Amino acid sequence: MSLDLVGLGIRHPDGNALIDDLNLSVAPGTVTTLTGPSGVGKSTLLNAVGGHLEAGFRLRGRVVLNGRDITDLPAERRDIGVMFQQAVMFPHLSVADNLAFGLSPKLRGRGARKAAVAKALDLAGLAGLGDRDPATLSGGQRARVALMRTMLARPRAVLLDEPFSALDPERRHEIREFVMATIRRSGIPALLVTHDRQDADAAGGPVIALT
Amino acid sequence: MKPLLSALALGLSLTPALAEDWQQVLDQARGQTVYFHAWGGDQRTNDFIASVGDRLQDDHDVTLRHVRLADTADAVARVLAERAAGRDSGGSVDLIWLNGPNFLAMKEQDLLHGPFVADLPNARYLDLTEGSANTADFTVPVEGLESPWRLARFVFTYDSARIAAPPADMAGMVDWAAANPGRVTHPDPANFMGTTFLKQALIELAPAGTDLSLPPDDDSFAAATAPLWEWYDALRPHLWRDGLSFPENESIQQQLLNDGEVDLGMSFDPASAAAAIADGLLPDTVRVHVPAAGSIGNVSFVAIPANASNIAGAKVLANALLDPETQARMQNIDNLGAFSVLDPARLDDAATAAFAALPTVPALPSLQDLGPVLAEPHPGWATRLTDAWQRRYTR
C-alpha cells in the first residue's frame, strides 16, 4: 500500500527536462516532502501524479498506486486527492454542499450522506456553518473545508501543493497540525510540496530536494 | 343557418355531376392548410382575409394561412424556383393574389393549375361572357386559370383641406403641380402603382390611333410615349423632393399624405380613402378624384400554381371568396370597401338587398362617380414604361 514513482521524467513543452528519472516510494500514513527552488517543476510533478498535466508536457516512467499502474488514467479515476495553495471552493455551492461534492457516491442514503457531511464539518471545527457561502469563510476555515472535502472522497493518496503558504502565520501552525494528523489517521501516502522548512518538519517524513 | 341555406341553394342549382365533383373537392380539402400568398401591405385586407379564413375553418375545416407578401413577385419567384428545381408537386404556394404581368409570366411558363374557375359553384354569379372584365387580366386572356375576387379602379386621393382638387385630365397636372410645388408625387414606377400612374397618363396622352392592347415594339413604344415623356419632363421638377426620389409604393405615399408631407395619393381601391379615414390613417378631409375621361380598371384575381400542395383547399378558398355574402361583406366600407366582382344581374333577391343596404360615407365614391373604365394596356407596356422611366430618371 504505497504511492510509487518509477523512473519518472517530465519534459516541458519547450523541450527542457524538468524532472529526470525520479524514483520515489511514499509509505502509507506518511508524508514525503518535496522542496526546491521555484520553477524546478515541483507543482508540475504533482500535476503529473494527480493526472492534471497540461497538454504539451511529456511524461516518461510510471505512477503506481497500491501496486496499480495509474499513469494513463484520467484524474478522476486515480483516487488521488489534491489540496492547492489557495483552497479551491466551488463558489456556487454552500459549505455543506462543497463537502457533499467530495463525498464518495458509494455512500448511499440521504440521511447517511447528511450525517457524513455534518461529521466532517464538526471535525473541521465548522459545525453549524454548513449553510454559509464559502466566500465568507476565512483562509484557515477554507483550508480545513478543502481538506475534509478531499478526505470525504476517500482518496488512496493525497497531494499537497503548498497548502499552507497562503495562510496567516498564526493560523498556519494549527492548520498544519490538523492536516498532518488527518492524513496520518487515514493511513494513506501523501506528497507535500513546500518552500517552508517548518512544513517539512511537521510532515515528519523524508525530505527530497529537487534541483 | 346561412351556410346550410347556401349549401342547399347550391345543391339545387347545380347539375348533379358538378355538385358531385364539388363534393369531392370539399372532401379532399377537409383538413388541408392553404397557403394564400397575397400582398400584405393593407391591414384591412389582411383582416378581411383572416375573417374569410375563420369562415373557411368553420364551414369546410380548411385552414387559411395568409402569407403576407411585400411584393407579389416574391411568390411567383418561389413557384418558378420550385419548378426549376424539379418540384412539380408539394409546392409552398397554394393560392396567389395575382396581377397582370405576374399572371402573364406564370401563364407563359405553364405554372398555373386549371382551368378551374368554371368548376367553382359560385362562378355562376360572375359575368364570364367573352369580353367581360373577368375574362381578361391586363388584356391577357384568363382562360379559367384565375378566379376574380375584387374590382380595382385607379383613383387619386387628395387632402381637400390643403389643396384644390386635381385637374380633370392628366395634361392639366403640370400646372396643378407647379401651383403646389413639392406637394405632389407618385410611387416609384418600379412599383405597380407607379407604373399605373404612367399608364393612366399614357392612355390620355398617346397620339390618336395608338392601340395599347397590342404588345409594343421599339417603334410603337417610342411613338406612343413621346408626348408622355414631354409631359413628364415638364411635371417632374415640381414634384416632391424635386422629382429626385419617390415613395416606394402607394402605402408609403398614403402615409406621407397622412403626415402632411404630400397632398396627393393614389390607389387601386376607390374605397381605400374612406376606409383609411375611418381607421385614423388619413385626415377626414381626404377625397377621391377620377379624371373626367375615366380611369384604368381591372379585376383582382387569385390563381393556383400547378405545383400547389393543396389544390382542393385552394379551390374551396377561391370559391369562398366569391360567395355573395362574403362579397357583400367585402364591399361594406366598415369591413373593406372593395367593390364586388359579382354581376348584379345574376344575384338573387337576398344578395341584391344585402348589397343595396351597404352604408356610405363622404369619401366613398359611387360607381357613377368613378366614370368609365379604361382598359389596361397590354402588360408589355408596363414593363417597357418601367424600364424607360428608370433609364431616363435614375441617376
Add this chain to the structure above:
Amino acid sequence: MAAPLHKVRSLRGLGGTLVALLILLPVLFGLGHSVMAGFGHLPVLGVKGPSLSPWQTLLAQPGLWRSVILSLWTGMAATVLSLILAFGAIAALQGHAPRLRRVLAPLLAVPHAALAIGLAFVIAPSGWIARLLAPALDWSRPPDVATLGDPWGLALILGLILKETPFLIAILLAASSQIPLRAQMAAARALGYGRAAVWLWLLVPQLVRLIRLPVLVVLAFSVSVVDMALILGPSNPPTLSVTVSRLFTDPDLHAMLPASAGALMQLGLTALAAAILWAAMRLAGWCGRAILRRGARWQGLDRALAAPVAMLALLLVLAGLAAVTLAVWSIAFSWRWPDLWPDRLSLATWQRQSAWLPAAQTALWIALAATAIAMLLAVLWLEGSDRADRPGLQGWMRAAVALPLVLPQLSILIGLSGLLLRADLSPMAAVIWGHVLFVFPYLVIALAGAWAALDPQLTRTAASLGVGPWGRLWRVKLPVLIAPLSLAAALGFAVSIAQYLPTLFLGGGRVATLTTEAVALSSGSDRRVAAVHATLQAGLPWLIYLAALILPAFLHRDRRALKGEPG
C-alpha cells in the same frame, strides 16, 4: 495513448464535425453556388456556363454604379464614424465603464429594424424633431427636405452609427481590460502627455489590434445591410444590397443569375471596403507615429474629448426618442402634423391580436430554438476544446466561426437559398438553421472569454474528488458560468430576433417573424401596426436580457464569489 484520451478526442471531433457540417460547409457551398450561378452556370434552370451574361444583366440595372458607390460610402462612413465615436467615448468616459455598459446595454439588445423604424419617425420631415421646430420656424407644412432616404444615405449612416457605436464601445471596454491601461496612462501622463494624446499615441494602436474582428463584422454588416437600408436608405437608386435582394425576389427566375453575380459583387465590395479601411488605418498609424516622434504632448486635445461625449449623448437621446416613438405610435389612433402628441390614443392595434400575435409567437419560438441549438453547439465545442487542452478559439475553427459574420449575409444566403431549393427542408427548419448559423458565432465569441477565464483548479479539484468530465461540466463549469451563459443566451436571442434576410430568404416568405413583418409594414400605410411589431421586436430581447441579468443573480444571491461577474 490510453482509452480516456481517445474519448476526449471524440468529443472534440464531434464539436468540430458539427461546426463544419452545420456552419462551414453550408457557407462555402452557398458561396460556391453563387460563383457558379454568377458566371452563368445554373443547370436547374437549364443554363450552362460559364458566361458573363449575369454580370452584364447586373451592370445594366439602372443606377447600379451609384448603388455600389452608395453601399461603399454608407458602410465605410458608418464604420469609421462609429469607431471614432467609440474610441472618443471610452477615452473620455474610461473611468465610468460599468455605468457606460449599463446605459448601452438596452441599445445593444434593440434590433436594427426596430431602431430604424423609430428613428425614421424621429428624423422624418414630418417627424418629432421637425414638429418641435415647426412653431419657431413657422412651418405650416413639413419642409420638403429629404431627411429620410436622402440621396447621400446620411439617414442610413446615422441609423448604422446609432446601432454600431454601442456595440463597438462594448467591445472596446472588454478589450481595454486586456491591456495595462491605467499603468500606461499614468506613465505617459507623468511624461507630460495629455489624456487624449495617450489614447491616440499609445492605447488606440494597441486596442485596434485587439478589435480587428469586431470591426470587420461591423464593416461587413454596414456595407451589405438590407433591412435598415430599406427603411432609412435612398430608393432611387437604393444601395447595392437592396438592388441585389430585389433581383433575388424577381418573378423571373433567371434573375437568380444576376442576383448571384450581385452576391459576388457584394462580397468583393466588402473585401474592398476592408482593404481600404486597413490601408487607412496603416496610414493613420504611420502619420501618428511620425507626429509621436516629434514628441507632441498635445495637452490641449483633452478638451476635444468633450465632443465624442456630446455626440454619444446625442445618439442616446435619438435612440431614446426612437424607442419612445415606437411605443407611442403603437397606442396612437391618429397623430398628425404638427401635433407633438397623438390627438387620440387607442389600444385597438394591440387588441387586434391576430395582427401581431402569430408573428410574435413565430419569432419567439425560432429565437428560443435557434439559441438553444447554438448554445448546445457552443458548449459542446468549448468543452471539446478544453478536453483536448486547446482552449479557446484557435486555428481554422476560429476562422470558421467568424466566417458567417465577416461575409455579407446577402452573399451567403443567396447561394444557400439556391441550394435549399433542392433540399426538402421545411421552411421553419430552414429558418431556424439559418438563425443558428448567425447566432452560434456570437455565442462562441461571447463565451470563449469566460470559458477560458475559468480557474482550472476548480475542475482539477473536482477531478481529484473523482468527478468525471461530464460531471465537471454539469456540476461545476456550467453552474459557475451561469451568468455569462445567461448573458450569452440573451445575446443569441437578440441576434435571432433581429435576423431579417435569413428569415426572408430561407423561409421563402412562409415564415413571418416580428422582424420581417416590421420591415414589410414599415413600407405600408399603417405606422401603428408597424410600431407594435417594432415595439415587440425591441421589447422581447430586452426582457430576455433583463431575465438574463436577474436569474443568475437570484440563483447565486448568497454567493459572494459569483457576484460582480461581467454584466
